[in-house]
Amino acid sequence: MKKDIIAMVLAGGRVDELSVLTLKRPKAALPIWGIYRIIDFALSNLMNSGIDIVGVLSQYKPYSLISHIQNGSHWDFIGRGREIRILSPFKGNSDSDWYKGTADAIYQNLNFIDHFDCEDVIILSGDHIYSMDYRRVLRFHRERDADLTIVFKQIPMSEAHRFGIAELNSDQQVIRYEEKPASPFSSYASLTIYIFKKEVLKRLVIYNSQHGKSYQIYNEIIPYMLQNNFRVFGYTFDGYWQYARTIREYYNTNFDLLNRDNLTILESMNIRTNNGFFEYSDVPPTFISNKSNIENSIISSGVRVYGNVINSIISPDVVIEQGVNIKNSIIFSSTIVKEGCQISNCIIDKNVIINPGCQIGDTDSLSEPQITLIGKGTEIPANTTIEKGCIIPPDLKKEDFSEKIIPANTEFMRRSL
Amino acid sequence: MRDSRDTLVMLLAGGVGSRLSILATKRAKPAVPFGGMYRIIDFTLSNIMHSYLEMVGVLTQYKPLSLMDHIGNGECWNLYGRKRGIKILPPHTGEADSDWYKGTADAIYQNIPFMDNFKPQKVLILSGDHIYKMDYEAMIHFHEKKNAVLTIAAMPVPIEEAHRFGVMVTNDSDEIIEFQEKVKNPKSNLASMGIYVFDYKVLCEELRNIVGTKKGFDFGKDIIPSMLNRYKLVSFKFDNYWRDVGTIESFHSANMDCLKADSGLNLYEWNICTNLKEDGIGDKPPSAFGQYSRTSNSLISRGCHIDGEVYNSILSPGVKIMRGAKVYDSVIFSNSVIESGTIVNKVIIDKNVQIGSDCMIGQGEDIPNIISPSHLSCGITVIGKNVIIPDQTTIGKNCIIHPDVVVNNNISGAVIKSGETINFS
Numbered sequence: 086m087k088k089d090i091i092a093m094v095l096a097g098g099r100v101d102e103l104s105v106l107t108l109k110r111p112k113a114a115l116p117i118w119g120i121y122r123i124i125d126f127a128l129s130n131l132m133n134s135g136i137d138i139v140g141v142l143s144q145y146k147p148y149s150l151i152s153h154i155q156n157g158s159h160w161d162f163i164g165r166g167r168e169i170r171i172l173s174p175f176k177g178n179s180d181s182d183w184y185k186g187t188a189d190a191i192y193q194n195l196n197f198i199d200h201f202d203c204e205d206v207i208i209l210s211g212d213h214i215y216s217m218d219y220r221r222v223l224r225f226h227r228e229r230d231a232d233l234t235i236v237f238k239q240i241p242m243s244e245a246h247r248f249g250i251a252e253l254n255s256d257q258q259v260i261r262y263e264e265k266p267a268s269p270f271s272s273y274a275s276l277t278i279y280i281f282k283k284e285v286l287k288r289l290v291i292y293n294s295q296h297g298k299s300y301q302i303y304n305e306i307i308p309y310m311l312q313n314n315f316r317v318f319g320y321t322f323d324g325y326w327q328y329a330r331t332i333r334e335y336y337n338t339n340f341d342l343l344n345r346d347n348l349t350i351l352e353s354m355n356i357r358t359n360n361g362f363f364e365y366s367d368v369p370p371t372f373i374s375n376k377s378n379i380e381n382s383i384i385s386s387g388v389r390v391y392g393n394v395i396n397s398i399i400s401p402d403v404v405i406e407q408g409v410n411i412k413n414s415i416i417f418s419s420t421i422v423k424e425g426c427q428i429s430n431c432i433i434d435k436n437v438i439i440n441p442g443c444q445i446g447d448t449d450s451l452s453e454p455q456i457t458l459i460g461k462g463t464e465i466p467a468n469t470t471i472e473k474g475c476i477i478p479p480d481l482k483k484e485d486f487s488e489k490i491i492p493a494n495t496e497f498m499r500r501s502l
Numbered sequence: 503m504r505d506s507r508d509t510l511v512m513l514l515a516g517g518v519g520s521r522l523s524i525l526a527t528k529r530a531k532p533a534v535p536f537g538g539m540y541r542i543i544d545f546t547l548s549n550i551m552h553s554y555l556e557m558v559g560v561l562t563q564y565k566p567l568s569l570m571d572h573i574g575n576g577e578c579w580n581l582y583g584r585k586r587g588i589k590i591l592p593p594h595t596g597e598a599d600s601d602w603y604k605g606t607a608d609a610i611y612q613n614i615p616f617m618d619n620f621k622p623q624k625v626l627i628l629s630g631d632h633i634y635k636m637d638y639e640a641m642i643h644f645h646e647k648k649n650a651v652l653t654i655a656a657m658p659v660p661i662e663e664a665h666r667f668g669v670m671v672t673n674d675s676d677e678i679i680e681f682q683e684k685v686k687n688p689k690s691n692l693a694s695m696g697i698y699v700f701d702y703k704v705l706c707e708e709l710r711n712i713v714g715t716k717k718g719f720d721f722g723k724d725i726i727p728s729m730l731n732r733y734k735l736v737s738f739k740f741d742n743y744w745r746d747v748g749t750i751e752s753f754h755s756a757n758m759d760c761l762k763a764d765s766g767l768n769l770y771e772w773n774i775c776t777n778l779k780e781d782g783i784g785d786k787p788p789s790a791f792g793q794y795s796r797t798s799n800s801l802i803s804r805g806c807h808i809d810g811e812v813y814n815s816i817l818s819p820g821v822k823i824m825r826g827a828k829v830y831d832s833v834i835f836s837n838s839v840i841e842s843g844t845i846v847n848k849v850i851i852d853k854n855v856q857i858g859s860d861c862m863i864g865q866g867e868d869i870p871n872i873i874s875p876s877h878l879s880c881g882i883t884v885i886g887k888n889v890i891i892p893d894q895t896t897i898g899k900n901c902i903i904h905p906d907v908v909v910n911n912n913i914s915g916a917v918i919k920s921g922e923t924i925n926f927s
Contacts, residue, residue, distance in 0.1 A: 118787070118788070119787070119788035120787065120788050120804075159784075342790075343790075345790070345792070345807075348787065348790055348807075351787055352787060352805075355785075356785075356787075357785050358785075360784060367773065367774065367775045367776060367778075369537070369538070369539070369769040369770055369774070369801065370537070370538035370539055370769075370801040370802055370803040370804070370816070370817070371789060371801065371802045371803070372770070372800075372801055373797040373798065373799070373800050373801075373802060374798070374799060375798040375799040377797065377798070378796075379791040379795065379797055379808075380791065380792075380793055380794075380795070381791065381792060381793045382790075382791050383787075383788050383789070383790055383791075384788060384789055384791060384802075385788035385789075385804070386539075386788070386803065386804045389770065394791075399788075400788075401788075
């Protein structure tokens, strides 16, 4: 099928730093801003950029991602000549063909790419939060007849050691690139958004499949291209972009939405989600009782509030009972917080039940509070105190809590995990 | 097999909601928004879905466009699939030239060819303009068990209200022995809800004999009375929440019932399904509540910005209440904006309305609407779709501002007295 450009979205990664939040889902499927999942940003950008053939490379616990994407209709990926396909690892010639790296994931799906008669392939990560018109990047790429265009953003030098860093010449050609350099030489950080000429990409990943060690685009393909005089260019982006790769970053990114200017930007970004069809499609409007106080918060549909919510982000179908105070917290869908609970500086995953009278999280209200995490599906018995900075794993039952007080910074992970 | 499988649903959704005033001038009554994010017809469609019914014909006549958009292919109510479906049936020219539906029975009569396609055993006839939750499958089961030819859902109403309904007298085994359609001194307070399960063959015979010979066009007036002593007619009792939201007052009060814990109308238990694709409702971000906002006993749909105060009110998606604005006992449809300092009291505001700052809406003497006092005398003011109201305007009670009106363009401080109606001059 003739196509201008097709997209490959890398959505397989778990990201260890996100702890219990990504035990049951890849980072791309992590909820954010009440109703979204992180991958919504990449998918909506593709939709808004008019790119309508998308392969999603998934590997780590893909179920939540598959059920979120469904047939892609929420991002307009269904219809004649439009599609989104989840490309999971499959058994190939050799025995175990898990994706060994990003380059290998592309290599193993060359038959998908080859199905389309296209000039370029855009490869991007499904775990970042931003709005970008990829058409502009494509125009830049073609104007320079580039073999590869990488999108960069200038970041503080203190952060540069966490990214792929490049030096660009005055023509915006990449003259030096290093992945996570110990002593960064530039503040141009790769956002892992790549446009490759399709034929070049094919040659490179085939070569890499035979000679690679890490099988990563950033580690092996880009350095190889620079050594061998390929035309590699850097497109610079200066809009809102969030990595959300650590708990702190993820927490802070959520609260960006409490700034009304950011909310207005979000509304103009045309971000779509599948909030959609199954679980939360028809939850009623948010109900706020006559005993509630809500300040500076984002509250999704289907939430019933009988208590107080301050500086918090609440996903759909949550119940907040009387006498509850929720402060500086993020609560995922279908969680129930029962009477009299005090919740501060927490991230509480979905389907959690917090029985009456619990005190959870950092109440010292320092400028940089310690974040407490509660894993998906856990039930906390009544009158439990969980002090600041604790990490509670998913699926705990009431009986699993032997103590009434869990001291600060406890990370009790069940043995079975 | 489920009792409902061989039953075809015919949904009468054509009604001109004239008593709903300007809320229904641009859309059929079943398409009027309700409860924040729903439309009135969603209640009936959700009942159909929860009763496992699979094939529905929707009879439309009056301004069907927004209804057709809303129903779409029916997937929102699980009415889309190999054997499931929902079909819109607009009036069509038949043998005679102009065949607008002349009554409820006529609408069904004109669609006998459609019904014949499905060879149903039974037909469930419903109307799309009531707020209630009912298990039609239980009614169909009752119909089978009673071996009835026609089963009519019935509920007790206050006797002084009974003259507005068709009422029936029944014996101990629920058989209907008398039926009176909207009479002055009804013999019973058991009112027909306009929900019928018919044996399909008998229905067609009766329609051909009565409507086909132009003897009558209506179920309540013509078909039921003629069947009375010839067939077994039974009543299926219903005694839960049920409202005809056909007037401004009943529409407002049923909306307010969504906020009362003991009203019997509980959106959080009823599992009402709607079409979120329409108007991009499903794509709206969650609602934002500002630092100085106050919200009490209210339903807030997605995409709202609440920076002012909202009490006992129902907001549809995308409504903005600016800082310092106060909204009491009101129903506001999608994407309307209330600017700062404005006070809104017991007002129904349609879609895309802009109310400027420092206005007083719904303030003043309780004088009935001068043009239509019988429709509007309960203190509610109604503001139509796309109306623009400039800063510092005062609007009284029982006022009607017609859709698309721009109130006294560029003149702030205008006063519209209680009971006035503003239309294009």
